[in-house]
Structures are given as C-alpha cells and as structure tokens.
Amino acid sequence: MTSLMEFKEVDVHYGPIQALKKVSLTVSEGEIVTLIGANGAGKSTLLMSIFGQPRISSGEIIYRGEDISQKSSHYVASHGLAQSPEGRRIFPSMSVEENLLMGTIPIGMDHAEEDMQHMFELFPRLLERRNQRASTMSGGEQQMLAIARALMSRPKLLLLDEPSLGLAPIIVKQIFQILRDVASTGMTIFLVEQNANHALKLANRGYVMVNGEIRMTGTGDELLVNPEVREAYLGGH
Amino acid sequence: MDIVLQQLVNGLTLGSVYGLIAIGYTMVYGIIGMINFAHGDVYMVSAYITAIAIALLTFFGIESFPIIIIGTLFLTVAVTGAYGWVIERIAYRPLRNSSRLSVLISAIGMSLILQNYVQLSQGANQQGVPTLLSGALRFNVGDGFVQITYMKIFIIVASLIGMGVLTYIIQKTKLGRMCRATQQDRKMASILGINTDRIISIVFVIGATMAALAGVLITLDYGAFDFYVGFIIGIKAFTAAVLGGIGSLPGAMLGGLVLGLSEALFAGLISSDYKDVFSFSLLVLILIIRPSGLLGKPEVEKV
Ligand SMILES: Nc1ncnc2c1ncn2[C@@H]1O[C@H](COP(=O)(O)OP(=O)(O)OP(=O)(O)O)[C@@H](O)[C@H]1O
Numbered sequence: 191m192t193s194l195m196e197f198k199e200v201d202v203h204y205g206p207i208q209a210l211k212k213v214s215l216t217v218s219e220g221e222i223v224t225l226i227g228a229n230g231a232g233k234s235t236l237l238m239s240i241f242g243q244p245r246i247s248s249g250e251i252i253y254r255g256e257d258i259s260q261k262s263s264h265y266v267a268s269h270g271l272a273q274s275p276e277g278r279r280i281f282p283s284m285s286v287e288e289n290l291l292m293g294t295i296p297i298g299m300d301h302a303e304e305d306m307q308h309m310f311e312l313f314p315r316l317l318e319r320r321n322q323r324a325s326t327m328s329g330g331e332q333q334m335l336a337i338a339r340a341l342m343s344r345p346k347l348l349l350l351d352e353p354s355l356g357l358a359p360i361i362v363k364q365i366f367q368i369l370r371d372v373a374s375t376g377m378t379i380f381l382v383e384q385n386a387n388h389a390l391k392l393a394n395r396g397y398v399m400v401n402g403e404i405r406m407t408g409t410g411d412e413l414l415v416n417p418e419v420r421e422a423y424l425g426g427h
Numbered sequence: 428m429d430i431v432l433q434q435l436v437n438g439l440t441l442g443s444v445y446g447l448i449a450i451g452y453t454m455v456y457g458i459i460g461m462i463n464f465a466h467g468d469v470y471m472v473s474a475y476i477t478a479i480a481i482a483l484l485t486f487f488g489i490e491s492f493p494i495i496i497i498g499t500l501f502l503t504v505a506v507t508g509a510y511g512w513v514i515e516r517i518a519y520r521p522l523r524n525s526s527r528l529s530v531l532i533s534a535i536g537m538s539l540i541l542q543n544y545v546q547l548s549q550g551a552n553q554q555g556v557p558t559l560l561s562g563a564l565r566f567n568v569g570d571g572f573v574q575i576t577y578m579k580i581f582i583i584v585a586s587l588i589g590m591g592v593l594t595y596i597i598q599k600t601k602l603g604r605m606c607r608a609t610q611q612d613r614k615m616a617s618i619l620g621i622n623t624d625r626i627i628s629i630v631f632v633i634g635a636t637m638a639a640l641a642g643v644l645i646t647l648d649y650g651a652f653d654f655y656v657g658f659i660i661g662i663k664a665f666t667a668a669v670l671g672g673i674g675s676l677p678g679a680m681l682g683g684l685v686l687g688l689s690e691a692l693f694a695g696l697i698s699s700d701y702k703d704v705f706s707f708s709l710l711v712l713i714l715i716i717r718p719s720g721l722l723g724k725p726e727v728e729k730v
C-alpha cells in the first residue's frame with residue numbers, strides 16, 4: 191500500500207509547552223486509521239498542524255510525496271485534504287446549503303448540486319433543514335453538517351476530529367454507520383477519537399497518543415483487546 | 428410641513444452617502460475586528476480623484492453628462508479601490524498577528540500620511556469641480572415648496588444601486604460566501620481552502636470603492652473639498668456603522684439612513700449649528716443604551 195500521508199518525527203510547541211513529541215505515523219491509501227488519546231493528548235494539535243495551524247517546529251508532514259508542513263492552509267485544502275474539525279466550526283449565520291457550498295471551494299461549483307444531493311442521501315436530516323440557519327441545529331445535526339461539508343470537496347483524505355463528542359449514543363451509532371458507508375467507497379479516513387470502542391471497531395489500524403507521544407500502535411482489533419488500552423480508554427471492561 | 432419634507436429629502440441624500448461610507452467601516456471591522464481610521468481619508472482621496480477624472484475627461488473633449496459621470500465613477504472607483512488594497516497591504520497586513528493597539532496606531536498613522544500626502548501633492552487650498560448637473564424638481568406644499576435637485580435624485584438612486592449590487596454580491600455569490608465565511612470563522616475558512624488574506628484585501632477594496640462612490644456623488648453635488656474633508660464625514664459614517672450595529676452590512680446602510688434623516692430633521696427644526704453635536708451625542712447614547720446597534724448581534728462569541 192502506498193502511503194498517502196506520513197508524519198515524520200513531528201514536534202509542535204505552543205510557546206514553552208511541547209504539544210507533540212517526535213510523532214511519526216502513516217496513513218496509507220484506502221485505509222481507515224484512528225488516533226485515540228485522552229483530553230489534552232495532542233490529537234487536535236496534530237490534525238491542525240497538517241494545515242499549518244500551528245506550524246510544526248521540526249519534522250516533516252509528507253502528503254503524496256511532498257512536505258506540506260510549511261504550506262498555507264488553503265494550499266493544503268486545495269490538494270485533497272478536508273477536515274471536520276474539533277467543535278465542528280460550521281458557519282453559524284449561514285444556511286445548511288451555504289455551509290455545504292463552502293466545502294466546494296477547492297474544486298469549484300461544477301459538481302455542487304450533484305454532491306449536495308449525495309450528502310442529503312447520506313444525511314437525510316440535512317435535507318429537511320437545507321434552508322435553516324446552521325446555528326439553530328442540534329449538536330448531532332451540526333456534526334453531520336461538518337462531515338458533509340468536508341466531503342463536498344471530494345477529498346482524498348478525510349480528517350475527522352472527535353465526531354462523537356457530546357452526542358447521544360444513538361446519534362454516535364448513526365454517524366459511525368455513515369462513516370462506514372463513506373469508507374466503503376474507498377475513501378481514506380484519519381479519525382481522531384476518545385470513543386475508542388467505536389473508533390477501533392471501524393478502523394483498520396490505530397495509534398494511541400499519550401501526552402503528545404505515540405505510545406502504541408496496532409490493528410484496530412489488536413488495540414481493542416490490548417489490556418492497557420482497555421484499562422485507559424474502554425473503561426476497563 | 429414643507430421644512431420637514433425638505434429636510435427628509437436632504438436627510439435621505441445625506442444618509443445614503445453616510446451608509447455607503449459606513450459599509451467600509453463595518454465590513455473591515457467584521458472581518459478583522461479593527462476600526463480603519465484611515466477610511467475617511469480614503470473618501471477624501473476619492474474627492475481629489477473625482478476632480479482629476481473630470482478634468483481629464485473634459486480635457487479629452489468629452490462633454491455629455493452621462494459619459495463624464497460614468498467615466499468619472501469608473502476611474503474614481505478603480506483608483507480608490509487600488510488605494511484600499513495598498514493601504515491594507517502596507518499598513519495592516521504586516522500587523523496581522525499583532526495587538527489591536529498596534530493596528531490602531533498604524534491606522535491613525537495611515538490617516539495622517541494620506542492627509543499630508545494629499546496636502547503636499549495637491550496643495551492646501553480648497554479645490555472645486557464644475558457643476559455638471561443642475562436643475563431641480565419643485566413641489567408645492569401648502570404655502571411653501573419642496574425642492575429636489577436632479578443631483579440629489581441622482582445621489583439617492585446611485586447609492587441605492589451601489590448598496591443593492593453589494594448586497595447581492597455578499598448574499599448570493601461565491602465571493603460573498605467566502606467573505607462571510609472569513610468573517611464568521613477565519614481559521615475554518617482557511618481550512619476549507621479560502622485564501623483569507625486575499626479575502627481581507629478584497630474587503631478593503633470593496634470598502635474603498637463604496638467610499639469612492641460616495642466621494643464622487645458628494646463632490647459633484649457640493650463642488651468644493653480640501654484635504655481635510657474625510658475627517659468629519661468619516662466620523663459621521665463611523666457613527667452610522669455603530670448605530671446600525673458594527674459588523675452588520677444591512678446595519679451600516681440602515682444606520683446611515685437613520686443618522687442622515689435625524690441629523691437633517693434636527694438641523695431643520697432645531698438648530699443647524701449644532702447638528703454635529705447632535706450626531707455625536709447620538710453616538711454616545713447608542714454606545715450607552717444599545718452598544719450592539721440596531722441590527723448588530725450582542726458580542727458574538729469567537730471560537
Ligand atoms: N492554542 C494553544 N495555546 C497553548 N496551548 C495549547 C493550544 N492549543 C492546545 N494547547 C495545549 O496543547 C495540548 C494538546 O491539546 P490538544 O487540543 O491538541 O489536545 P486533544 O488531544 O485534542 O484534547 P481533547 O481531547 O480535549 O480535544 C494541551 O496541553 C493544550 O493545553
């Protein structure tokens with residue numbers, strides 16, 4: 191399998207605080223890879239550093255053979271990377287439809303209508319609300335919108351930051367089912383989660399991050415039965 | 428009665444121009460959270476460019492009003508827009524990640540630079556442009572009459588067209604969506620592939636072009652101007668932007684109209700000497716009673 195994105199010994203600092211310490215990881219084409227870790231482990235920092243916010247202080251981020259670690263955010267976005275970020279960050283005063291259109295910036299409007307219909311099939315709740323102001327939607331709907339917006343750019347690599355955060359179990363289940371459907375189309379997904387159970391069941395491979403370092407790696411099934419992982423992230427049972 | 432009607436007409440004219448200039452304050456504030464104190468001087472620059480454009484067009488033997496006015500609008504809007512772009516580039520972009528205070532000082536510096544540069548290059552004396560459009564409509568009202576000059580009608584119509592076109596661009600086009608996205612969440616906008624620096628430049632250019640439209644209209648109507656005209660009208664337009672709710676585009680237009688109308692009524696019915704005092708008292712009152720303005724949202728939280 192060819193590597194699509196690779197972190198090579200990446201350090202990130204926020205002033206005196208080191209948030210990522212020599213992080214190395216690989217995501218290959220067609221894979222679903224998950225990164226699990228507790229609050230403050232550095233997961234969101236890692237995802238955002240792909241877009242240069244913050245800039246890494248050393249190491250390399252190789253994407254399709256090119257070091258993108260010093261590129262601008264819009265350069266990265268226009269080369270097939272899309273993110274559903276921590277906190278969803280949908281545009282509150284825009285309608286659902288306008289939020290979706292914001293996802294088309296890197297590829298233009300040519301497929302907008304067709305892709306929007308596709309999103310409404312994946313997330314029927316968005317269809318009923320297509321003209322509603324995004325800020326008035328429920329947390330689960332906002333999360334769906336954030337994922338759909340990322341998909342609108344037809345990304346090669348979909349980055350997701352804790353899509354299950356703060357959502358009812360039934361909604362989490364729905365969202366993971368949709369991610370499974372998306373993955374079955376061959377899309378590469380890099381999923382950051384604290385909900386290790388769902389994430390490891392979905393993923394081919396996983397990494398465990400502790401205090402800015404990669405502590406463990408393995409296939410999803412290996413990590414699911416690993417005693418240390420069970421103790422720390424699966425409530426010990 | 429005739430005085431009230433007359434002042435309503437005057438207020439509408441004044442208000443639509445305030446609204447045009449207020450757009451620049453409100454859009455820039457919306458997108459980078461700063462008050463562009465050089466904006467009034469951008470307006471002032473556009474008055475000079477108006478005069479230069481008219482002189483140029485007349486020099487080339489063009490005499491018909493529609494062609495002169497369209498040519499002047501085109502030239503002035505283009506050149507003033509370029510000023511807006513350059514000002515953002517040299518005075519604000521280098522300070523993108525600095526404190527608000529540094530940006531504020533840079534803005535005041537830019538304002539002084541523009542005033543002195545114009546004073547040096549164009550002279551300190553008052554300048555003027557010839558009257559291009561004269562004549563008026565007159566309506567009898569009771570014992571008196573209300574007079575609306577063709578120029579005032581032209582100002583109102585042109586301002587409304589300018590505002591309408593801009594509203595359409597912001598609400599309905601891809602560029603408008605990119606501006607709104609950058610305003611609502613700049614970081615997310617950049618992650619979605621928007622070159623937010625470019626959008627910020629474009630917003631400065633939009634603000635400058637709207638000020639330029641106002642500059643052409645007022646200069647044609649009033650005839651005279653100097654290097655200092657940007658100051659008072661700048662503060663008035665800023666008041667209008669705050670009145671409407673700073674950051675809100677419809678707010679700026681509405682605030683302009685409300686300010687223009689109330690100022691004109693005050694001048695007509697109470698005292699025209701104190702109309703500026705009235706406007707600024709209004710500003711203070713809004714800041715005390717409803718700081719978010721007529722259409723502004725109460726301090727939106729930023730992630
Ligand atoms: N802008 C910032 N300035 C300073 N420190 C920061 C900043 N953002 C994150 N940090 C610090 O970096 C570390 C990693 O934070 P990060 O948000 O990446 O963790 P996370 O794994 O995503 O946590 P969570 O699961 O709570 O979202 C934390 O110690 C955090 O306090």
Ligand SMILES: [Mg+2]
Pocket residue numbers: 233234235276351
């Ligand atoms: Mg996080």
